[in-house]
Amino acid sequence: MEALLHQIFSGLANGCIYGSVALALVMIYQSTHHINFAQGEMATFSTFIAWALIQSGWPYWGAFAATVAISFAAGVAIQRIILRPVEKAPVLTNVIVFIGLLVIFNSLAGWIFEHTIKSFPSPFPQDSALASVYFSAHDLGSAAVMLCVLGTLYAFFRFTKIGLGMRAAALNPESARLVGIRVSWMLALGWGLAAAIGAVAGMMVAPVVYLDPNMMSGILLYGFAAALLGGIDNPWGAVLGGFIVGVLENLLGAYVIGTELKLTVALVLIVGTLTLRPNGLFGKAVVARV
Amino acid sequence: MNADAERIDRRWLWAGALLLVALLVLPFLVKNYRVFQLNLVIIYAIAVLGLNILTGYNGQISLGHGAFYALGAYAAAILMDQAGWPYWATLPAAALACFGLGFLMGFPALRLGGHYLALATFAFALAIPQLLKYKHIEAWTGGVQGIVLSKPEPPISFRFLGQPFSADRWLYVFSLAVAVVMFVLAWNLIRGRVGRALVAIRDHPIAATAMGINLPMFKSLAFGVSAAFTGVAGALGGIVVAFVAPDSFTVFLSITFLVGVVVGGLASIWGALFGAVFIQFVPNLADEISKSAPWAIYGAFLIAFMYLLPTGVVGGLRKLAARHRSRADTVADAAPHVDTSPTNRRRS
Secondary structure (H helix, E strand, O other): OOOHHHHHHHHHHHHHHHHHHHHHHHHHHHOOOOOOOOOHHHHHHHHHHHHHHOOOOOOHHHHHHHHHHHHHHHHHHHHHHHHHHHHOOHHHHHHHHHHHHHHHHHHHHHHHHHHOOOOOOOOOOOOOOOOOOOOHHHHHHHHHHHHHHHHHHHHHHHHHHHHHHHHHHHHOHHHHHOOOOHHHHHHOOOOOOOHHHHHHHHHHHHHHOOEEEOOHHHHHHHHHHHHHHHOEEEEEHHHHHHHHHHHHHHHHHHHHOOOOHHHHHHHHHHHHHHHHHOOOOOOOOOOOOO | OOHHHHHHHHHHHHHHHHHHHHHHHHHOOOOOOHHHHHHHHHHHHHHHEEEEHHHHHOOOOOOOOOHHHHHHHHHHHHHHHHEEEEEEEHHHHHHHHHHHHHHHHHHHHHHHHHHHHHHHHHHHHHHHHHHHHHHHHHHOOHHHHHHEOOOOOOOOOOEOOOOOOOOOHHHHHHHHHHHHHHHHHHHHHHHHHHHHHHHHHHHHHHHHHOOOOOOOHHHHHHHHHHHHHHHHHHHHHHHOOOOEOOOHHHHHHHHHHHHHHHHHHOOOOHHHHHHHHHHHHHHHHOOOOOOOOOHHHHHHHHHHHHOOOOOOHHHHHHHHHHHHHHHHHHHHHHHHHHOOOHHHHOOO
16 A cells, blocks of 8 residues: 555646646747747757756756746757747658657757766755655655646736736737737747746656756656647646656556656557547547638 | 650669669778768668658658667567577568558558648657667567677678678678669559559548548558558668667657658659768767757758758759759751650759
8 A cells, every 4th residue: 555655746736837838838839839849948958058067066946947037048049049940830840840859859968068977966955844755855845846836827927917917919810910919929938938848847857867868858758648648739738637647657667567658658548549449538529610 | 755765764764773783892992891882871861761661752750760770770689689580580570560550650640741740740759769779578579788799690701802892892782772772662662553642642542542541551551661661671770780779769860751752852762862871970060060960950950951942952953953954955957856855944
């Protein structure tokens, strides 16, 4: 029983990370209907920036804030410079550009920071009163950070004018433009936010899986699975999907199929969801007009 | 008019024959290691051609063709290692296995358009090394260590231009023959009824259905055929490298094929050759800068091609040729040419 609870709790902790990666994907999908294949690689690169800052003597939270800010700016810049020209291009063009970004970020991370596996510090104390046999202080802390991010995002979209503008731009670009919202810049802002969320997720997961250029490839896959499971146009679904995927992955890994086939779980989830319930558990059915 | 077309046909035939002779002499002019590299170019060309049938002509995006390459390589390796099959007999088996798997993959792909298909195949490519390492099939696959094969001996031995007919040179001739067969097959497939159906499905699925094209059948078929091409390339790759291991078939292999397709030219058969030369030799050049440089350059090329030359090298060449031809037409100002020039112009 204790082992089972342990698996469930650590699954929930992982689920937070998957949920936030999924959220970043959903944010970009909602506004542009593109799936960002470079999301994981961008997050890894952000984590490397944080690592470099900490190595050069910055305090953890200072480096954290700086990394989030840099990632946000980089996300906006990528949208403005690289993606805007192909905004209306066919899907294939977009997928290829995303793959190009993935490859560039992956190799730049390897080029600048080398391929050796690095340990990344956790901001949370090793043994605190809150930690128990079921979860570590880092699990708890990263879950809290991710929930904070989600809460902030919710407040941002619900209560601020820019958030409202972003929702309008995603929902109906034409009408949004008519009421004076700068739709293109809203997309760029969405990219910035997604990059920042990815950076936070990367910094939270790095102490567990260690830092190397391919750190996020598996996590990105779980993020995809979570986003699809929850419905790729539903932010809350994405977060819930993250929890489901996290727990499922841990339970199946521990009791059914063993740890070597964990990625296959994600693959089966993705293909299964897409074939059986293409809109996910909480997504809306999309009716296209021909 | 007819005689003119025939003359052009014969000219192409001569050019093709000349090229073939040049390609057959080429391995005797270079060192053994270069022969091995040329061999890989041929193999990549087949794999890129396979991906192009699916992505270029049928418009289904696959980021997971490395998985079919891996399956082909493993099929060949296991059949040679465990069942003692001769190397040449493994190619049809690999093609069949990959056709089956590809056809099955085609069914979920029917429900997934664009991004989703890219996503599902991407997940497939990410998961494949793990699947190959799975411990319950270790008896066949050799687990993490993979399978070591021995290169087949050439059936005859002779010397030409002072170079022996080594195992690599024999395999070069063998893969060249396979490649010629595959390219002719692809060419016939694409310019025939099936090819037109594939292109129609890519350009306007609803109109294609209205014209009586069985959409699910053709799309699955395209997936199967494309997988079979890549599987044959994989089997050849396994034989030529004489070693298969899970970690040589990562998601980056799939991306490499995509780079090949984009550089060579989407929806172009000969583009596969340019793409293959690119993915074999550009990393070698870039390697001298840094270990990570090849991939940074790949990425930059992918994005740059999408902006500047979305139809790839072949598309660029075609455009140049069309411009040249239309200029020649205006200079000549001859009546018989007039009825052909508008089609040329439209094509550009």
